[in-house]
Amino acid sequence: MSTVIAAIATPIAPAGLGVIRLSGDGAIEVAARVFRPLYEERQLTSLNGYTAVYGHVIDGEGDIDECVATVFRAPHSYTGEDVVELSCHGGVYLLQRTLRALLEAGAVPAGAGEFTRRAFENGKLDLTRAEAVMDLIAADGRLAAKTALAAREGAVFRRLQAVKESLVGLQAQFSAFVDYPDDDIPDLSPAALDASLAAAEQELSALLATYDAGRVLRKGVDTVIVGSPNVGKSTLMNLLSGCERSIVTDVAGTTRDVVEETVRVGEVCLRLADTAGIRDTADAVEAIGVQRSRRRLETAALVLAVFDGSRPLDDDDRRLIAQLPRDTAIAVVNKQDLPQKIDKEYIESIFQQIVYTDAHTGTGLSALTAAVAHITGVHRLTGEQPVLVTERQRSCAHRAWQCVQEARRAMADGMTLDAVSVSTDGALTAILELTGERATEAVVDGIFARFCVGK
Numbered sequence: 001m002s003t004v005i006a007a008i009a010t011p012i013a014p015a016g017l018g019v020i021r022l023s024g025d026g027a028i029e030v031a032a033r034v035f036r037p038l039y040e041e042r043q044l045t046s047l048n049g050y051t052a053v054y055g056h057v058i059d060g061e062g063d064i065d066e067c068v069a070t071v072f073r074a075p076h077s078y079t080g081e082d083v084v085e086l087s088c089h090g091g092v093y094l095l096q097r098t099l100r101a102l103l104e105a106g107a108v109p110a111g112a113g114e115f116t117r118r119a120f121e122n123g124k125l126d127l128t129r130a131e132a133v134m135d136l137i138a139a140d141g142r143l144a145a146k147t148a149l150a151a152r153e154g155a156v157f158r159r160l161q162a163v164k165e166s167l168v169g170l171q172a173q174f175s176a177f178v179d180y181p182d183d184d185i186p187d188l189s190p191a192a193l194d195a196s197l198a199a200a201e202q203e204l205s206a207l208l209a210t211y212d213a214g215r216v217l218r219k220g221v222d223t224v225i226v227g228s229p230n231v232g233k234s235t236l237m238n239l240l241s242g243c244e245r246s247i248v249t250d251v252a253g254t255t256r257d258v259v260e261e262t263v264r265v266g267e268v269c270l271r272l273a274d275t276a277g278i279r280d281t282a283d284a285v286e287a288i289g290v291q292r293s294r295r296r297l298e299t300a301a302l303v304l305a306v307f308d309g310s311r312p313l314d315d316d317d318r319r320l321i322a323q324l325p326r327d328t329a330i331a332v333v334n335k336q337d338l339p340q341k342i343d344k345e346y347i348e349s350i351f352q353q354i355v356y357t358d359a360h361t362g363t364g365l366s367a368l369t370a371a372v373a374h375i376t377g378v379h380r381l382t383g384e385q386p387v388l389v390t391e392r393q394r395s396c397a398h399r400a401w402q403c404v405q406e407a408r409r410a411m412a413d414g415m416t417l418d419a420v421s422v423s424t425d426g427a428l429t430a431i432l433e434l435t436g437e438r439a440t441e442a443v444v445d446g447i448f449a450r451f452c453v454g455k
Contacts, residue, residue: 001024001025001026002023002024002025002081002118003024003108004022004023004024004025004026004027004030004106004107004108005022005023005024005107005108005109005110005111005114005115005118006020006021006022006030006099006102006103006107006108006109006110007020007021007099007109007110007114007115007453007454008020008095008096008099008453008454009021009085009115009454009455010090010095010454012092012095013090013092014090014091014092015090016089016090017087017088017089017090018087018088018089018090018091018094018095019085019086019087019088020085020086020088020095020098020099020102021083021084021085021086021110021115021454022083022084022085022086022102022107023077023078023079023081023082023083023110023115023118024081024082024107025081025082026082026106027081027082027083027084027107028044028045028047028071028073028082028084029045029106030084030102030105030106030107031044031069031084031086031102031105032044032045033105033106034057034058034059034098034101034102034105035055035056035057035058035067035069035086036055036056036057036058037053037054037055037069038053038054038055038056042055044069044071044084047071048071048073049071049072049073049076049077050070050071050072050076051070051071052068052069052070052071053068053069053071054066054067054068055067055068055069057086057088057098057101058101059097059098059100059101059104060104064088064094064097064098064101065088065089065091065094065098066088066089067086067087067088067098068086068087069084069085069086069087070084070085070087071083071084072084072085075122075124078115078116078119078124079115079116079118079119079122079124080118080119080122080123080124081118081122086098109453110453110454111453112448112449112450112451112452112453113447113448113449113450113451113452113453113455114448114453115454115455116130116133116448116451116455117130117444117448117451120436120444126154126157126435126436126437127434127435127436127439127444127447128151128154128156128157128160128393128434128435128436129151129152129153129154129157130436130447130448131151131389131390131392131393131447132148132149132151132152132156132389133152133451133455134450134451134452134455135147135148135151135152135218135389136148136149136152137452137455138218140264140269141217141264141267141268141269142267142383143217143267143378143381143383144217144218144267146383146384147214147217147381147383147387147389148389149383150383150384150385150386150387151386151387151389155384155385155386155387156207156386156387156388156393157435158386159203159207159386160207160386160431160434160435162203163200163203163204163400163431164428164431164432164435166196166199166200167200167424167427167428167431168428169196170193170196170197170421170424171421171424171425171428174417174418174420174421174424190411193411193420194408194411197404197407197408197411197424198408200404200427201401201404201405201408204397204400204401204404205401207386207388207397208388208394208397208398208401210380210381210385210386210387210388211387211388211389211393211394211397212376212377213376213377213378213380213381213387214381214387214388214389215389216268216376216377216378217267217268217378217381217387217389218389218390219269220262220268220269220270220271221268221269221270221271221301221302221376222271222273222299222300222301222302223270223271223272223273223300223301223302223303223304224272224273224297224300224302224303224304225237225272225273225274225304225306226297226303226304226305226306226320226324227305227306227307227317227320227332228307228308228314228316228317228320230308231306231307231308231334231335232306232308232334232335232357232359232360233274233306234274235334235359235360236274236304236306236332236334236357236359237261237272237274238359239359239362239365240261240263240265240270240272241261241263241272260272260273260274261274265368265369265372266369266370266372266373266378267373267378268372268373268376268378270302270372273300297323297324300328301328302328302329302330302372302375302376303324303325303328303329303330304329304330304332304368305320305321305324305329305330305331305332305351306332306334307331307332307333307334307342307347308334308335308342309333309334309335309336309338309340309341309342309356310335310338310339310340310341310342311341311342312341312342312343313342313343313346313347321350326350326351326352327352327375328375329351329353330351330353330354330355330368330371330372330375331347331350331351331353331354331355332355332357332364332368333347333354333355333356333357334357334358334359335358335359336356336357336358336363336364337358337360337361337363352375353371353374353375354371355367355368355371392434392443392446392447393434396430396431396433396434397430397431397434399426399427399430400426400427400428400430400431400434401427403423403424403426403427403430404423404424404427406423406426407420407423407424407427410423
């Protein structure tokens with residue numbers, strides 16, 4: 001029998017509604033000790049699953065609050081156990097008093113993520129679906145939420161299931177070969193075996209290719225705005241921030257330090273840093289700011305390199321260009337409201353992504369949004385396909401991919417089927433660890449440790 005656990009499932013803050021959740025064998029009986037229905041015949045213990053009833057929650061001192069109790073009977077519940085949800089007014093005192101009454105009635109406090117962990121242990125969720133629960137809660141954009149919902153509904157699991165079934169089939173064929181070495185097993189012909197392994201390798205490779213974009217959706221990306229003085233870096237920062245975050249003047253060197261802000265550009269969250277203009281300077285204070293700008297440039301995952309389109313490139317611009325990463329930098333050619341003197345052909349020969357803007361008016365913002373989506377890989381995501389979003393998932397998928405490659409190399413090198421089998425078994429083990437079908441207790445503990453109490 002499972003212990004009855006209880007927790008407040010909504011944020012601990014004043015709100016119109018608050019929910020307390022119970023789960024476990026006897027959850028309905030525990031809830032019935034503190035819930036008094038409006039009509040005597042509507043006792044919780046007599047209700048069918050998926051039934052709600054109005055009444056009051058009470059303790060030894062009397063009524064606590066009005067309440068709607070919803071009953072879910074095993075196995076048709078989130079956790080696979082009997083579950084009761086008590087929906088009360090969202091006052092912190094009311095919720096805490098109700099929870100205390102439930103604990104006095106026989107429940108115990110739920111641990112972090114314990115409801116979802118029970119769902120996993122009872123076969124209601126695999127680990128990829130469980131991880132998606134917190135991603136769905138933390139999603140702060142349409143695409144992030146859509147991607148997390150797809151994972152919650154099993155998109156990653158289904159993609160891996162096809163690979164797993166293929167590898168399980170191969171392992172069965174290997175076993176048959178060991179038992180009956182003289183028989184002709186068509187599926188173990190070199191051509192058939194390599195075709196199966198190649199298909200598995202392709203599937204895993206495609207899944208791994210989603211990781212960087214998925215991580216950007218989930219975590220955002222460290223971004224730095226760099227450029228020579230007076231090219232419009234601070235104006236761009238203010239445009240993206242939606243407020244005057246950086247001081248803007250015509251005086252070169254106005255920005256002396258790194259100014260930081262978190263902004264959303266399309267579907268991507270940028271942890272944005274406006275830096276001092278990068279140039280050689282004799283001003284001691286400005287020089288410190290330039291040094292910090294260069295350090296930030298070295299560590300940023302995305303660079304917005306701003307240039308003044310109304311003047312030719314100077315030595316400072318060219319030195320900056322030489323320092324920039326080609327695959328993660330976007331050239332922002334600013335001041336499009338003025339006559340253009342910049343060498344566009346040179347800029348276009350250097351950068352893969354170029355945006356022409358007037359940061360004062362917002363011209364070019366939609367193009368910048370598209371460029372950010374393209375350079376981070378987010379433009380390839382529809383929100384419906386399976387996406388790897390955690391390092392654990394990526395590591396497992398990568399090990400599986402490596403093992404499949406090893407199996408193909410073993411075949412090409414003329415090694416025995418026993419050697420090929422060792423590699424395919426390694427791939428299968430990695431996939432089962434990813435889905436949780438063969439995960440260690442330490443891995444499971446680590447996943448649910450980051451969950452909130454009540455979920």
